[in-house]
Amino acid sequence: MKKEKGGANGGEGEGTVSQLIEARIKELSDWRGEMLARVRALIQQAVPEVVEEWKWRGVPVWSHAGIICTGETYKHVVKMTFAKGASLEDPSGLFNSSLEGNTRRAIDVHEGDRIDEKALTALIRAAVALNTSVRAGGMNGPPITCRGRGE
Numbered sequence: 001m002k003k004e005k006g007g008a009n010g011g012e013g014e015g016t017v018s019q020l021i022e023a024r025i026k027e028l029s030d031w032r033g034e035m036l037a038r039v040r041a042l043i044q045q046a047v048p049e050v051v052e053e054w055k056w057r058g059v060p061v062w063s064h065a066g067i068i069c070t071g072e073t074y075k076h077v078v079k080m081t082f083a084k085g086a087s088l089e090d091p092s093g094l095f096n097s098s099l100e101g102n103t104r105r106a107i108d109v110h111e112g113d114r115i116d117e118k119a120l121t122a123l124i125r126a127a128v129a130l131n132t133s134v135r136a137g138g139m140n141g142p143p144i145t146c147r148g149r150g151e
Helices: 017-028 031-046 117-135
Strands: 051-055 059-063 067-073 078-082 105-109
Touching: 017 031, 017 051, 017 059, 017 067, 031 059, 031 067, 031 078, 031 117, 067 117
Parallel strands: none
Antiparallel strands: 051 059, 059 067, 067 078, 078 105
């Protein structure tokens, strides 16, 4: 079973993180809830050891060695924001929002949109691979040694 974290400002309501996410899906009671549930299931299938979190006053967050993505819901869109999306290859062109930044990228899903599940699964796994490589020092390089003047 996956771990759960409440996160900063995440203590709204009672219950586990899973229960909070399930309640959000149920309260939406329309295509957004269905889409959030589908995205959640894809993430759980792609990364069985994913950690679900509830942050920023009610945003589902999925993590593994760092944030993979969030699942925000708005009136006309379900937004998956990938924390390090700008560093990910996106050969299928899933990213369609937040393209101007240097760090994040997002996928806005509108009512009636279909998700390319294979491409999304690959993107999720790539985000995990990036997180684990960063944590292992893969992108940070060797430690820097500072020396005083004249040494």
